[in-house]
Amino acid sequence: MKKxxxxxxxxxxGAIVRHFVQLIPLPFDSVYRPLLxxxxxxxxxxxxxxxxxxxxxxxxxxxxxxxxxxTGFMGGYTTFSTLCKESVxxxxxxxxIFSALYVAFTVLLGLAAAWLGxxxxxxxxxxxxx
Numbered sequence: 001m002k003k004x005x006x007x008x009x010x011x012x013x014g015a016i017v018r019h020f021v022q023l024i025p026l027p028f029d030s031v032y033r034p035l036l037x038x039x040x041x042x043x044x045x046x047x048x049x050x051x052x053x054x055x056x057x058x059x060x061x062x063x064x065x066x067x068x069x070x071t072g073f074m075g076g077y078t079t080f081s082t083l084c085k086e087s088v089x090x091x092x093x094x095x096x097i098f099s100a101l102y103v104a105f106t107v108l109l110g111l112a113a114a115w116l117g118x119x120x121x122x123x124x125x126x127x128x129x130x
Contacts, residue, residue, distance in 0.1 A: 006064040007072040022036055037083055040077060044074055045117065051121075058125050
């Protein structure tokens with residue numbers, strides 16, 4: 001039961017942080033608001049990759065804390081559904097190219113960020129082992 005509470009608390013915290021990021025005022029047209037969602041998803045990809053390796057290899061934590069951070073917080077922080085909604089709204093508002101670029105860049109940058117997070121944690125592990 002503790003694992004479920006850990007995921008729930010982590011998820012609530014992640015959703016709150018995402019909400020604050022979405023409130024960042026942008027000095028340009030609201031069409032570019034999806035850039036904040038991209039920022040959330042790409043940074044979340046990096047952090048998830050980093051924490052997974054960190055918690056397994058370098059900083060052993062309880063199963064509850066690992067779930068709170070990886071499944072809860074990161075799941076609440078990142079948002080695939082908002083990516084999809086914003087892409088469709090961009091498409092319907094006549095910004096088909098921007099919609100396609102938004103999806104493509106989010107996926108590609110997310111994959112690169114996940115790789116970078118894993119790579120960064122593994123480098124920390126090697127440094128710590130020396």
